[in-house]
Amino acid sequence: MSEDLIAVIIMFIVLFPIFMTAVIMYVGQKSEKLCTALSLATAMATFMAVLSLYSEATGGNVIEYPLFEVLPDLAISFRLDILSYSLALLSSFVWLLATIYSLDYMGGEHGKERYYPVLIFTLGSCQGIFLAGDFFTLFIFFELMSLIAYILVIHEETPEALKAGYKYLIVTIIGGLSIFLGVIIIFEVAGTVSLGQGPLFDEYSPLALLTFLAFLIGFGIKAGMFPLHVWLPDAHPVAPSPASALLSGIMLKTGAYGLLRMIFDVFGMELFQSLGWNHIMAGLAIITILLGSAVALTQNDFKRRLAYSSVGQMGYVVLGMTVFNEYALSGDIFHIFSHAIMKSTLFLAAGAVIWKTGKKKISDLQGVGRQMPITMGAFTLAAFAMIGIPPLNGFLSKWTLCLGFLEGGYTAYVIVLLVSSMLNAMYYLPIILPAFLGGNGATSHHEEDERTGQAEYPVFEVNEVPLRMVIPVAILAACTLLFGTLPTNVPFELSQYTSNFLLDGFF
């Protein structure tokens, strides 16, 4: 492929969904069917476009394409390297599945003419973050995505959602301003904000510290890092489930992506390590892991528990990026893949359960597994992956991370990982076991049987959600298995390429 064609495709990936937002919004007022069809087509087209760049990205090419200058030296520009590509591929894939899932999930909901444009707009701006060629572009898309996602958070319009949404909005703005601070400082100090220019700082200065703090706060808020995670457990569960899956599965990763870019493109590993800032991040990450997992234990709300689990899992990602060797980084990137897939599965499965039964409390979920075997089967698979049971993808990412930690001499990190895996088991198993084995929480339909005394032990009829909801969940669950076992493991290869690229600049 010629460079021009690649540039066109990159722009298509980012701008096409944003353009389609307007179309969908316009069409949505007239025909609901056309609106959903167009959303699906857009998500599909975006995924296909990302897929078409596979051989280019894995061929080690770095393509830069400036679109136009907003101000002198501050341009909207795009860049494709292996790290951008990995995340773009992941996000467009999950987005496509979430859109398919939305078709039925949102079927009876209000405000669809608002939901779909927002879904597609956030897709475009999320791709914009990953494919941004400089920090200015990254910041603009980051801010747009975060602010527009507010509409997803408050979609239900319940007082609870509005409260969580307000918190989300304020925290997002604080995060956006922090990143703005960081971007403006590197622009002033280095004269450029482009990615891939090598380290923009070459020595310590107070401004460098300020930049570090600004980015740490800005991206850390998005990534749900302790102590900036407070908004996350409120905001993620109140959104409609496909949106929760995207918020937790993908949008959190934009924070991690920003942190990776900060370490490797703003400061560079050597400076970052010599200043010991990686230890600061690691410390915060460890607290995040333990705290997220521990608090998840205490939650009785289904989706809230998942949200806290996200906090813990993002801790792994942040911890992984503070150790600079091949294993740790490839494990880190692979965990971004794994967590996105696992958490989307979990949220979509949880959404299906809530959609079907209306049960939001974990204590009410007994027997759900026999009623909805595929959904809960997928849930179980993903939960096992979270715990890190081989041969699922969660195991592979933890394994690789641990290898990296041991190689880097951080045995303590391995222990943290093990402890947190145990905690994961402690909060996921109490969902799974009663769902399949418990039997007292029969649905009203079965209570009738009980009353007539025909069934001492309630029999659950298989009563699954519609196919268009089951299939995305099943695909994602299959991915957790496949990406742990396949001999040609695409995400794992991408992670290895990426880690080599980050460490050496080529692969």
Added chain:
Amino acid sequence: MYALEHVLNHLPAILVISLFVFAFIMPLLFIWKRDWCVPVATLSMGLSLAMSLALVIQVNQVGTFVYHMGGWEPPYGIEFRVDYLSAYMLLVLHGIGLLILVYSIGDLKKELADRVIGWYYTLYLLLMGAMSGMALTNDLFNLFVFMEICAIAACAIISIKEDRECLEASFKYLILSAMGTGCYLLSVAMLYMITGYMHMEKVAVALETGAAEYPYNVLVAMSLMVVSFGVKSALFPLHVWLPDAHASAPSPSSAVLSGLVIKIYAVAMVHLIFRAFPRELFEMIPMLEIILWLSTLGIIFGSIFAMVQENFKKMLAYSSIAQIGYVFLGIGLFTPTALVGGLLHILNHAVMKSMLFMVAGIIIYSSGIKRLQHFDGIASRLTWTMVAFTIGGASMVGIPITGGFISKLYLAQGALEVERPFFLLVILVSSLLNAFYYFPISINAFLAEQKREDITFKPVLKSMLVPVLILLALIIFLGLNPQPVTNMLEQAAEMLFE
């Protein structure tokens, strides 16, 4: 062809004078052909917009040029000096002025008594003429004259509404602004005493030696000047008149007062600082430092006061105090980048704030709602209006792809250039504060249930909505493609600093 050239040569004078002439035709027209008032006023503003465009083109071609009234050379004659800044300001004044005028056609029918509508346009054109004069003049006393016309016209377009609140507010405004002009006159008198000139550049030259001879006189003159312009443009803590005046005035008046009038004093001050005072003076007298700190206080306290307001227009008025702080911050940091930011914010804030006051006007026109607590759910009826409000609020906060973001970018960069990151933090904190009072209103308007059943919504006139939507488009345009404006302002700043 010859005639056109003739007109082009005298454009600065014609621009100002035509506005005054049209202003005085208005009451006559009102008696004779009442229906003609509005079209003629619009025509007048359209003409001046065309003339300001012509001036911008001229400046871009030939650079700064001077125009001598009646051919009299200074020090005897009055000199108009057209540089990038004045041309830019004229364009802002007349572009936004025209839109406000179009908007006012619908709004005033409801807010004003029939018999004063003709007078309103007199005052409006008078105000525009005076502001154009202030942007152009290069003569200290002439500036005073225009300031007086401007102050009186500004008071009158508040008090024309004739209710108790307006009269009170405009009286307060009149007193304080008379004090301001008084201070200015005193200061000019002192400078004249020292230098013997009224012409700004000549004053600057004379002050280079004069300042050493009469240090106290210069000190007093400069402090009087800061006070005078501080009062006029509502620099904290001299802002006390603004909230009442801007909140109680008819909405088009609020738009023009908040959007344009307070800015023109900032521009006049920039002209004075850079033209009438030698650079060494600022090393002797910490005038810029004082401006810097006052603007910082204004930015923070303006936002904090705005947060606790219940009246929508009052909130917007307090927000203006904060926003004018940005403009003065750009001046006070005293570096070209920051100055560009401050000057750019003149345009951005003019666009945003006029739009927001028009939005307030539309809401009052349509439903009579003035208090923020009644805003619940009104977006279901006034969708576009509230979309405009939301984007305007986002621009105030400085969200990317809106104009406000670009001016903050320049200011932030300027603060770093002079190595004072503290002011960068001020900008960020104030952005956050803005978010605290703009976004909840949007959220309520879009998402809350409408509680009151007794509110009826009148359909909004197209002539009121269209200017709002044009300004909305302008906000986005300035956020995506600010280069035409920033290039011009960078040249302006470069010239001022050379």
